[in-house]
Amino acid sequence: MSPVTLPEALAAAAGGGGGYEFLDERGEPASSLPFSRLLDEALAVAGGLRDAGLQPGETVALIVPEPRDFLTTFLGASCAGLVPAPLYPPVRLDQFEAYLRQTMPAVTISRAAAVVTTTPLRRVLGAFQSNVPTVRSVVAIEKLAGTPLDEVAPVGLDDPVFLQFTSGSTSDPKGVVLTHRNLAANVTAIAGPDGLRLEAADRGVSWLPLFHDMGLIGMALTVLYAGTWTEFLSPLAFLKRPAVWLKAITRTRGTISFAPNFAYDLCTRRVTPREMAELDLSRWRVAGCGAEPVRAETLAQFAKKFADAGFRAEAFLPCYGMAEHTLAVTFPPLWREPRVDVVDAGQLSTAHRAVTPVNGQSMRAELVSCGRPFPGHEVRVADSKGHQLPERHVGQILLKGPSVFRGYLNRDDLTRGALAGGWLHSGDLGYLADGELYICGRVKDTIIVNGRNYYPQDLEQAAGDVADVRRGRAVAFGTQAGGGREQIVVVVEPAQAPAADDLADRVRGRIAEATGVLVDEVVVVPTGSIPKTTSGKLQRSRVKQRYEAGVLHHPRDVTSRVRLVGHVMRTQLVYARAHAAKMLKGWKGKGR
Amino acid sequence: MTPLEADQVGRDVLGVVRRLCRRPVDVVAHSKLQADLGFDSLQTLELVAALEDEFGVTVPLERMPQIQTVGEAAACVRSLLAENARP
Numbered sequence: 001m002s003p004v005t006l007p008e009a010l011a012a013a014a015g016g017g018g019g020y021e022f023l024d025e026r027g028e029p030a031s032s033l034p035f036s037r038l039l040d041e042a043l044a045v046a047g048g049l050r051d052a053g054l055q056p057g058e059t060v061a062l063i064v065p066e067p068r069d070f071l072t073t074f075l076g077a078s079c080a081g082l083v084p085a086p087l088y089p090p091v092r093l094d095q096f097e098a099y100l101r102q103t104m105p106a107v108t109i110s111r112a113a114a115v116v117t118t119t120p121l122r123r124v125l126g127a128f129q130s131n132v133p134t135v136r137s138v139v140a141i142e143k144l145a146g147t148p149l150d151e152v153a154p155v156g157l158d159d160p161v162f163l164q165f166t167s168g169s170t171s172d173p174k175g176v177v178l179t180h181r182n183l184a185a186n187v188t189a190i191a192g193p194d195g196l197r198l199e200a201a202d203r204g205v206s207w208l209p210l211f212h213d214m215g216l217i218g219m220a221l222t223v224l225y226a227g228t229w230t231e232f233l234s235p236l237a238f239l240k241r242p243a244v245w246l247k248a249i250t251r252t253r254g255t256i257s258f259a260p261n262f263a264y265d266l267c268t269r270r271v272t273p274r275e276m277a278e279l280d281l282s283r284w285r286v287a288g289c290g291a292e293p294v295r296a297e298t299l300a301q302f303a304k305k306f307a308d309a310g311f312r313a314e315a316f317l318p319c320y321g322m323a324e325h326t327l328a329v330t331f332p333p334l335w336r337e338p339r340v341d342v343v344d345a346g347q348l349s350t351a352h353r354a355v356t357p358v359n360g361q362s363m364r365a366e367l368v369s370c371g372r373p374f375p376g377h378e379v380r381v382a383d384s385k386g387h388q389l390p391e392r393h394v395g396q397i398l399l400k401g402p403s404v405f406r407g408y409l410n411r412d413d414l415t416r417g418a419l420a421g422g423w424l425h426s427g428d429l430g431y432l433a434d435g436e437l438y439i440c441g442r443v444k445d446t447i448i449v450n451g452r453n454y455y456p457q458d459l460e461q462a463a464g465d466v467a468d469v470r471r472g473r474a475v476a477f478g479t480q481a482g483g484g485r486e487q488i489v490v491v492v493e494p495a496q497a498p499a500a501d502d503l504a505d506r507v508r509g510r511i512a513e514a515t516g517v518l519v520d521e522v523v524v525v526p527t528g529s530i531p532k533t534t535s536g537k538l539q540r541s542r543v544k545q546r547y548e549a550g551v552l553h554h555p556r557d558v559t560s561r562v563r564l565v566g567h568v569m570r571t572q573l574v575y576a577r578a579h580a581a582k583m584l585k586g587w588k589g590k591g592r
Numbered sequence: 593m594t595p596l597e598a599d600q601v602g603r604d605v606l607g608v609v610r611r612l613c614r615r616p617v618d619v620v621a622h623s624k625l626q627a628d629l630g631f632d633s634l635q636t637l638e639l640v641a642a643l644e645d646e647f648g649v650t651v652p653l654e655r656m657p658q659i660q661t662v663g664e665a666a667a668c669v670r671s672l673l674a675e676n677a678r679p
Contacts, residue, residue, distance in 0.1 A: 025653065236653060240637040270638065496614040497630055527630050 003184035006161050007079045007152030009225045014039035016227035017200060020220070022068055025237040027248035033068065035224065038075065045076025046153070048144025049116070052137060056081030056153050058113040059163065061106075061128075063121060064141065065089040067232050070210050071220060073116060073141050078161065081153030085110045085163035085175065088211050089121065096124040100131075106165050106173040107132050109410055114139050157181040163409060164213060164323045175409030176323045184225070185402035186326035187217065189374035191226040195331055196256060196286055198223070204230035205254035207238035207245050207263075214291050217327040218258050242267045243275035246309070250280045258288030258317075261295055262472070264302040271305070282310030285335065286317050290328075293439065293457060294318040296340045296366040313337045320370035320437055324424055326403040330379065330437045332371030339369035341438055345515060349454050352394040354431045354438065363515060365458065367438040377401030381432055386421055394431045396443050398423035429455070445540050447478030447488055454478075454488065454517055456540060462514035463490055463507045463522075470495045473530050474507075476519075477544040487520040491530060491543050491552065499524045525552055596621045596666055601647070601673065605666040608642050621663035629662075643669055649676065 019034035060077050062084050064070040077084040087106055090099035111134045117125050122140040129135050157180045164176040191198040204223055208215030223230045231252050238245045303313035314335045321328045343354040345363035357364050373379040378400040381389045389395045404424045407415030418425055429440045441455040456476035463474035473493035478486040492507055504522035511519050531542055546552045596602035609619050615630045625631040640651050649672040659665050
């Protein structure tokens with residue numbers, strides 16, 4: 001099958017049977033949007049955007065919280081030949097100044113011709129027009145009026161399809177430019193014979209936010225190209241009551257659902273026996289796990305707990321991906337229990353080799369296979385000079401193929417570095433074994449002391465073994481801020497305040513015991529001091545920056561904790577408020 | 593603000609918060625869930641779900657931003673119970 005553009009895929013899907021269904025807070029169907037109707041709505045939005053003066057090829061920033069509105073606007077912009085750049089909606093309407101400050105750099109670098117948003121948000125987002133020279137208007141989707149386009153705009157496969165602003169620094173955002181060809185290559189690989197093998201009978205179920213690549217590309221756009229159905233659940237509903245996700249899978253007979261590692265942990269911990277009794281997960285054939293490091297223990301505990309509900313460990317699909325590679329990089333074979341490689345932890349850090357532990361005394365590390373690259377795509381592991389390494393040698397993961405992005409928007413300097421030598425430099429460390437990829441950490445996070453490499457994850461996991469350390473709130477990094485050799489610093493949050501006096505000593509002891517590493521300093525910080533990225537990875541560099549700047553202990557330094565969770569919640573709260581405002585307006589109207 | 597011990601709802605809300613709170617601190621009506629009691633955003637949602645189970649109510653999404661303190665959680669539950677009692 002030859003690749004098609006996103007508008008062409010939508011037009012083709014409109015003739016088939018798939019679509020999107022939106023579930024309410026309890027996981028019951030609230031509204032349904034077959035692709036045939038989605039095309040009509042998108043063409044109406046496209047006509048409105050054209051009449052608002054937007055020309056094909058121009059970029060529009062999208063700040064639309066509600067999933068249904070977001071999808072029709074995103075696809076409407078695409079049908080008009082525009083390049084949408086989805087951005088996270090504001091935290092709270094009463095804190096919009098901070099939001100404007102944080103979002104301004106992304107809007108500026110995107111050179112957006114317009115900001116497309118909702119009526120309630122438009123009131124606070126007007127500042128984009130006066131502060132960003134390229135922005136000619138801030139458009140409210142409810143006010144879009146015009147003649148619907150007769151057909152989707154002609155765009156080329158090598159034209160940009162949308163911009164993704166990846167997690168990380170807000171002051172220096174990096175816009176990932178994907179082409180229609182990238183998107184088509186990746187989603188057809190995901191859905192195809194070496195991927196999910198999607199069929200008409202499949203049902204996707206997703207609570208992932210659509211401002212996140214796994215939610216947008218993985219759950220929304222893949223089914224658009226494949227012509228199947230996906231159910232969307234509010235992220236907030238899932239976070240409030242994790243069982244709602246599993247109930248939605250039960251009720252809709254869901255077969256495909258992806259989530260980060262933490263979501264599986266949350267279900268293991270929070271789903272009650274009474275909720276368990278209502279679950280039937282026997283049709284769930286692909287339980288994807290990605291967007292953050294996959295832990296063998298998490299998968300094992302989830303599989304054990306939900307076996308009674310018909311869940312099978314063979315359904316797990318631990319995978320690896322990144323925004324610069326559109327989304328997915330590797331998948332393991334379908335319906336195979338997660339493959340766990342038990343290796344010598346010492347050899348992994350000192351010799352950068354993944355070898356079988358020689359005896360019972362050596363420290364072990366358990367890594368989960370993320371599978372193999374898709375046909376037409378290549379994965380290679382290379383040393384710091386770019387030379388390919390043999391199997392079971394740890395190096396940087398390099399990628400090649402039709403899913404590799406075109407570059408960072410208006411940042412040729414960064415693009416040249418990322419695509420040096422014709423390979424995408426992932427910045428992730430890993431190794432191949434029997435052709436399957438195992439992820440060990442990030443290149444820039446690696447701690448090097450006396451020529452030895454340490455993976456911060458290992459130290460963090462050991463720190464997390466100490467009962468008084470808050471789950472998932474341990475960050476390790478190396479620093480030369482004090483001059484001299486690199487110092488290893490571990491920052492932890494206590495499970496409860498005040499922290500026990502000997503907490504730092506116990507963390508240091510446990511890390512030495514588990515990894516053989518002597519940590520130079522353990523810093524115990526107040527709850528909420530450790531931020532995460534949108535994909536859930538601990539933001540080591542930010543903690544390190546704060547440590548080096550000497551502001552780590554400052555109680556006012558508390559920003560986001562779990563950024564994915566935080567953004568999801570805030571986004572949904574804004575949506576809820578907007579909804580409440582709408583209802584209130586309607587009520588007032590009736591009263592008159 | 594109504595003292596939490598003044599009615600059964602307040603006492604029950606207090607019980608739920610104490611059960612979920614991991615800090616050894618006194619829980620009072622004006623205790624802030626996040627700053628004083630150490631709840632993170634996920635635990636705050638866990639508390640809302642626990643209150644729903646305890647009182648048989650559903651806290652609508654738009655009410656959640658109003659729940660920052662223990663007293664506000666109790667007030668929210670009281671008003672939801674009152675709304676349910678109305679014919």
